[in-house]
Amino acid sequence: MLVVIEQDYGALSREAARIAANALRQKPDLVLGLATGSTPVGFYRELAKLHREQGLDFSRVVTFNLDEYIGLDSSHPHSFHVFMQENFFRHVNVKPENIHIPDGTIRGDFDEYCEGYERSIRDAGGIDLQILGIGKDGHIGFNEPTSSLASRTRPKTLTRETLEANRSHFGKEERQPRAAITMGIGTILDAKKILLLGSGAEKARAVALAVEGPITASVSASALQLHRDATVLVDREAAVGLKHREYYETVVAMTRELTPERLW
Numbered sequence: 264m265l266v267v268i269e270q271d272y273g274a275l276s277r278e279a280a281r282i283a284a285n286a287l288r289q290k291p292d293l294v295l296g297l298a299t300g301s302t303p304v305g306f307y308r309e310l311a312k313l314h315r316e317q318g319l320d321f322s323r324v325v326t327f328n329l330d331e332y333i334g335l336d337s338s339h340p341h342s343f344h345v346f347m348q349e350n351f352f353r354h355v356n357v358k359p360e361n362i363h364i365p366d367g368t369i370r371g372d373f374d375e376y377c378e379g380y381e382r383s384i385r386d387a388g389g390i391d392l393q394i395l396g397i398g399k400d401g402h403i404g405f406n407e408p409t410s411s412l413a414s415r416t417r418p419k420t421l422t423r424e425t426l427e428a429n430r431s432h433f434g435k436e437e438r439q440p441r442a443a444i445t446m447g448i449g450t451i452l453d454a455k456k457i458l459l460l461g462s463g464a465e466k467a468r469a470v471a472l473a474v475e476g477p478i479t480a481s482v483s484a485s486a487l488q489l490h491r492d493a494t495v496l497v498d499r500e501a502a503v504g505l506k507h508r509e510y511y512e513t514v515v516a517m518t519r520e521l522t523p524e525r526l527w
């Protein structure tokens with residue numbers, strides 16, 4: 264696991280966009296795994312800027328989002344479908360037919376639907392670069408604590424902590440969905456490269472547990488320790504709980520010198 268510590272949220276967003284843009288320049292038909300939430304908003308803004316100012320081309324990119332709330336249709340203002348349109352897709356030239364986001368309106372045969380989602384990822388050649396945020400409880404996607412490290416795409420009930428963290432997105436009178444369809448930890452680990460973004464002091468504990476704690480189903484993000492090409496990109500605030508900060512900075516400096524392609 265490579266740990267990269269940036270000064271602040273702006274620098275983190277620019278670095279994440281630089282990594283994704285380089286991957287895209289090397290492979291124009293890149294398969295991108297995408298996350299929602301507040302953390303990747305700056306990353307999406309930076310990618311949109313690269314598209315606008317430097318013509319970064321998304322016309323052959325295929326995207327797969329991690330998750331969607333069960334019960335919200337794709338036009339619901341709080342759906343991840345709308346979030347992605349507003350924050351990213353409408354600012355770049357991704358083709359609508361290349362966009363995949365779990366369908367929150369599925370009823371009944373979830374297994375068949377979720378297997379189909381997994382199949383579409385496989386048929387696209389697998390995810391080249393998976394972008395992740397991290398929950399305060401260490402979740403990735405909506406894989407809440409105790410999710411199997413081998414889990415695949417499936418419906419998942421959200422914890423009280425996650426519901427509270429996302430409560431402000433919903434109006435006072437609005438019913439907040441209590442479950443989501445999410446890619447599993449096993450699905451995420453199949454990605455060729457993983458980039459987890461963590462920003463702000465409220466993520467410091469989860470980041471420290473994910474990077475330096477034991478690999479455990481109690482902290483889903485700790486499963487990334489099993490991945491051969493996972494980068495954890497955090498700002499200073501999110502890094503305060505890390506014991507080996509100085510070492511990570513040395514590793515990054517050395518990597519920049521000896522094997523810069525590892526950092527894309």
Ligand code: F6R
Pocket residue numbers: 297298299300301302303329330395396397398399402403404405
């Ligand atoms: C969203 C997702 C979640 C978020 C996590 C952090 O697609 O998969 O795991 O990344 O809840 O959310 P923020 O960035 O809002 O703190």
